[in-house]
Amino acid sequence: MRLAVVSSDGKNVDLHLGRGSSVYVYDWEDELTFVEERNVEISEDAKHQGGKVIKMCDDCDVLFCVQYGFKSKIKADNAGLKLVMDEGPIDEVLQKYIDHVKFMENVKI
Numbered sequence: 001m002r003l004a005v006v007s008s009d010g011k012n013v014d015l016h017l018g019r020g021s022s023v024y025v026y027d028w029e030d031e032l033t034f035v036e037e038r039n040v041e042i043s044e045d046a047k048h049q050g051g052k053v054i055k056m057c058d059d060c061d062v063l064f065c066v067q068y069g070f071k072s073k074i075k076a077d078n079a080g081l082k083l084v085m086d087e088g089p090i091d092e093v094l095q096k097y098i099d100h101v102k103f104m105e106n107v108k109i
Helices: 050-056 070-079 090-105
Strands: 002-006 022-028 032-039 062-065 082-085
Touching (some): 002 032, 032 090, 050 070, 062 090, 070 082
Parallel strands (some): 062 082
Antiparallel strands (some): 002 022, 022 032
């Protein structure tokens, strides 16, 4: 599974999706591995820029950010990308998500 995080410093999930000029990409199979940092051309004055970040993450499965707008949610859904709102240290946010995925895989319905 490929995970992407919007971050201002590479350490924390701390930005709104539309302000994510830096995206940090990780792969998770048996362990979490950092892949790369991707830079997105974001204009300080413009609104509704989440689509640029979504397009930059077209090979990812999940994208983490502090917040996102309705238009970005629709674009992400159409791209098959799951958006997750959370904030805090990247390693903690990703581990919390991984733990949840592992738990849900073992739930019998």
